[in-house]
Amino acid sequence: MENTHKLLIIVGSVREGRFGPVVGSWVAEQARQHGGFDVDVIDLADIDIPLVLPAAPPKYAGDSYPRPARMAALTSALEEADAFIVVTPEYNHSYPASLKAAIDWHFTQWTAKPVAFVSYGGAAGGRHAVLHLENVLTELHAVTIRDGLAFPNYFTAWEDGRPLDPAAPGYAKTLLDQLAWWAGALRSAREAAPYPA
Numbered sequence: 001m002e003n004t005h006k007l008l009i010i011v012g013s014v015r016e017g018r019f020g021p022v023v024g025s026w027v028a029e030q031a032r033q034h035g036g037f038d039v040d041v042i043d044l045a046d047i048d049i050p051l052v053l054p055a056a057p058p059k060y061a062g063d064s065y066p067r068p069a070r071m072a073a074l075t076s077a078l079e080e081a082d083a084f085i086v087v088t089p090e091y092n093h094s095y096p097a098s099l100k101a102a103i104d105w106h107f108t109q110w111t112a113k114p115v116a117f118v119s120y121g122g123a124a125g126g127r128h129a130v131l132h133l134e135n136v137l138t139e140l141h142a143v144t145i146r147d148g149l150a151f152p153n154y155f156t157a158w159e160d161g162r163p164l165d166p167a168a169p170g171y172a173k174t175l176l177d178q179l180a181w182w183a184g185a186l187r188s189a190r191e192a193a194p195y196p197a
């Protein structure tokens with residue numbers, strides 16, 4: 001579809017008994033209802049992401065970076081996306097190692113593309129995780145979106161797969177509006193001229 005942007009929602013936690021897929025499903029529903037996106041969801045629990053990296057960093061290797069074949073679905077989903085939403089919990093005031101591994105195996109796939117965040121956790125609602133992700137993704141030339149969605153004490157704030165706060169869909173729409181704006185602006189810019197990374 002011409003006027004839609006390819007959105008990849010990344011479910012970042014892979015822990016046994018995790019809550020991440022519940023949040024990911026709700027975010028995907030909001031994104032589909034928004035209408036501005038062609039929505040894809042990738043769950044990092046479905047991808048085998050080794051911690052041992054090749055000798056050279058992916059920044060300079062481009063397509064020849066030697067990734068395991070079992071990572072191909074993740075790499076092509078990142079490559080094809082015009083925009084990302086990272087769904088992350090907070091582990092020890094940061095984001096899970098599964099997300100860091102997925103990020104570190106890639107570089108150009110993030111460049112000059114917008115990333116928004118939906119987080120959840122205890123009192124801070126995963127905001128420490130998002131602060132760290134903003135810092136890391138800026139290094140990969142991604143553009144992070146200011147308006148995120150954070151769910152503090154998610155264990156009392158969700159019921160039957162959706163947040164109890166009636167304002168949550170409105171906050172999601174604001175996030176998605178901003179993400180769509182940036183996705184269009186950055187796609188036009190990437191098409192007009194190669195990004196000077």
Ligand SMILES: Cc1cc2nc3c(=O)[nH]c(=O)nc-3n(C[C@H](O)[C@H](O)[C@H](O)COP(=O)(O)O)c2cc1C
Binds near residue numbers: 019021092122124125
């Ligand atoms: C290793 C670990 C560390 C955690 N550290 C924090 C933390 O620093 N702040 C917080 O709000 N919640 C923390 N939590 C609680 C998580 O936010 C909560 O367990 C959440 O469900 C994790 O997401 P998941 O179920 O998708 O894995 C931690 C959980 C784990 C497993």
